[in-house]
Amino acid sequence: MKSFQVRGAEFLGVEVQLGEREVDNFLTCRTLFGDKAEAILKTTGILKRRVAGEGETSLSLCVQAARRLLERLAVKPEEIVAVVSVSFTPQLAMPGNAQLAQAELGLKEDAAAFDLSHACAGYPYALYLAARLAGDLGGKVLVLDGDVQTRLADNTTAALLSDAGSATLIGPGGEEAWKFAFWTDGSRADELKVSGGKLRMNGFGVFRFAASDVSRWAEEFIAGEQVDAFVPHQANVYMVKELARGLGLEEKLAISGDETGNCASASIPVTLGKVIEPGKPKRCFLAGFGGGLSASMALIYA
Numbered sequence: 001m002k003s004f005q006v007r008g009a010e011f012l013g014v015e016v017q018l019g020e021r022e023v024d025n026f027l028t029c030r031t032l033f034g035d036k037a038e039a040i041l042k043t044t045g046i047l048k049r050r051v052a053g054e055g056e057t058s059l060s061l062c063v064q065a066a067r068r069l070l071e072r073l074a075v076k077p078e079e080i081v082a083v084v085s086v087s088f089t090p091q092l093a094m095p096g097n098a099q100l101a102q103a104e105l106g107l108k109e110d111a112a113a114f115d116l117s118h119a120c121a122g123y124p125y126a127l128y129l130a131a132r133l134a135g136d137l138g139g140k141v142l143v144l145d146g147d148v149q150t151r152l153a154d155n156t157t158a159a160l161l162s163d164a165g166s167a168t169l170i171g172p173g174g175e176e177a178w179k180f181a182f183w184t185d186g187s188r189a190d191e192l193k194v195s196g197g198k199l200r201m202n203g204f205g206v207f208r209f210a211a212s213d214v215s216r217w218a219e220e221f222i223a224g225e226q227v228d229a230f231v232p233h234q235a236n237v238y239m240v241k242e243l244a245r246g247l248g249l250e251e252k253l254a255i256s257g258d259e260t261g262n263c264a265s266a267s268i269p270v271t272l273g274k275v276i277e278p279g280k281p282k283r284c285f286l287a288g289f290g291g292g293l294s295a296s297m298a299l300i301y302a
Contacts, residue, residue: 045237061165120290
């Protein structure tokens with residue numbers, strides 16, 4: 001897995017907006033699996049999930065998070081030079097969430113705005129692009145990452161999936177290099193894909209991918225590196241604990257999936273928001289993996 005560095009970017013903050021309705025996942029498992037509910041709950045470690053309310057979309061969740069973020073950081077809309085959106089469930093097929101967010105947030109008309117159609121591995125991709133844009137354009141870049149995916153669930157995925165939106169602000173500057181790596185094998189797309197209006201997953205195939213391939217690449221990626229916090233995609237709690245154990249990062253592992261479920265690629269910023277402390281930057285190892293099949297990794301200061 002080839003890795004590379006980007007300099008001149010600074011992590012300024014993150015905010016998240018979870019789906020309106022909190023769901024007791026035991027009740028979901030009981031409905032779907034009957035007497036096996038407790039065993040399923042123990043296997044996934046997901047105790048609660050968040051489901052979008054009527055009228056909530058990936059765009060509306062991200063815009064709510066962005067408004068709070070800009071207000072908290074006292075950043076004016078005209079300071080944003082670009083907006084990058086990550087979603088495989090955009091509000092419209094066209095135009096994308098980034099263009100719609102430009103209008104809703106009152107960003108400048110000459111701000112770059114574009115979308116990435118990505119799932120579990122999308123957040124590090126967006127951070128890489130934001131870091132480059134912040135340096136090239138000399139201004140702040142807004143990353144929106146969110147999905148309303150529970151509407152795509154079938155009986156095999158309903159006890160895993162949640163809805164959430166997030167907003168991350170990246171600025172120019174920063175003295176430390178950020179490190180990235182990406183990997184894709186589209187020949188294994190059938191393991192996790194949206195088909196016929198439903199999210200279809202071969203759970204064993206995805207687990208094998210995380211436990212074998214992703215674990216091997218992650219070990220190579222962080223070899224010799226300082227890691228203060230490990231923030232993986234929250235596929236499920238059992239899976240990320242196994243991944244952390246294999247990497248020797250059990251004590252550095254950050255978890256949000258037990259309380260928020262699998263929020264697709266937004267699960268990384270959702271979890272990152274629980275880790276970072278203003279004025280106390282940490283070197284965070286981010287790992288996204290899943291639909292594609294694809295994986296992405298980043299070492300950033302946040």
